[in-house]
Amino acid sequence: MSTLNNANLQLNNITVNSDKKKILADFSVTFPVGQITTIIGASGVGKTTLLNVVAGLRDFASGTMTLNGQPFIPKEHVMALVPQDYGLLPWETATQAVINALKITKQPINQTVITQLFEKLSIMDLKTKYPHEMSGGQQQRVSLARGFAVAADVLLMDEPFSALDTNTREQIQTLFMDTWQMKPGTTLFITHDIQEAILLGQQILVLTPTGAEMITHPEQEADLVARLKAVIGNG
Numbered sequence: 001m002s003t004l005n006n007a008n009l010q011l012n013n014i015t016v017n018s019d020k021k022k023i024l025a026d027f028s029v030t031f032p033v034g035q036i037t038t039i040i041g042a043s044g045v046g047k048t049t050l051l052n053v054v055a056g057l058r059d060f061a062s063g064t065m066t067l068n069g070q071p072f073i074p075k076e077h078v079m080a081l082v083p084q085d086y087g088l089l090p091w092e093t094a095t096q097a098v099i100n101a102l103k104i105t106k107q108p109i110n111q112t113v114i115t116q117l118f119e120k121l122s123i124m125d126l127k128t129k130y131p132h133e134m135s136g137g138q139q140q141r142v143s144l145a146r147g148f149a150v151a152a153d154v155l156l157m158d159e160p161f162s163a164l165d166t167n168t169r170e171q172i173q174t175l176f177m178d179t180w181q182m183k184p185g186t187t188l189f190i191t192h193d194i195q196e197a198i199l200l201g202q203q204i205l206v207l208t209p210t211g212a213e214m215i216t217h218p219e220q221e222a223d224l225v226a227r228l229k230a231v232i233g234n235g
């Protein structure tokens, strides 16, 4: 993916329908390439659907996606997805999950780098374990190892730290920033945690049932926490 100044990934008038309703209606947003956008909004407002559209996992009824004005075709980019349900395959051990993700995305397989990542995520003891042998928090850390191992152009994270305790969460936020800085992919990061959205996002996309707002300089905005609390509470 290009890292030109002002490069952007745009969703233009996207509509996603389910059987019963419109999930996204005529939805447009611009994401800066090579930056982290955190996404916040009430439960059910369409955050995961938006991520799945960008991942190419969700069809849309109308609209377009463009990268610097050209059609954006998800499968042509190196993508990493850390889904809400962790997305581990029952037949893959933790090590196999990471190695297969690297193979699929045609990335180099460096055992030393993988081991360092497992150490930093405190999952060395899970290397040969299958998902059914892990707790939710352990599965989430394996999913993060898989996401971080791939030097992605587009990194999509759906409440990626939700199953972690506070201390572990803070450590892994730091690991995330360190990893991301080595390869600053275009990152969409859904969270319900307002402090996390402000801490990690270069901008914050606030989704509401009636639309969306991009907060481009979160650090400069007074009363932002109160405003975001109201959005999540009222959704």
Ligand SMILES: Nc1ncnc2c1ncn2[C@@H]1O[C@H](COP(=O)(O)OP(=O)(O)OP(=O)(O)O)[C@@H](O)[C@H]1O
Residues within 6 Å of the ligand: 018, 019, 023, 041, 042, 043, 044, 045, 046, 047, 048, 049, 050
């Ligand atoms: N495949 C589907 N079929 C029918 N309805 C769906 C489908 N996927 C999502 N929805 C509905 O679309 C709406 C948006 O769902 P989505 O998962 O995108 O919301 P969200 O903002 O990520 O929610 P949460 O914060 O609870 O994860 C919800 O009302 C959900 O029930």
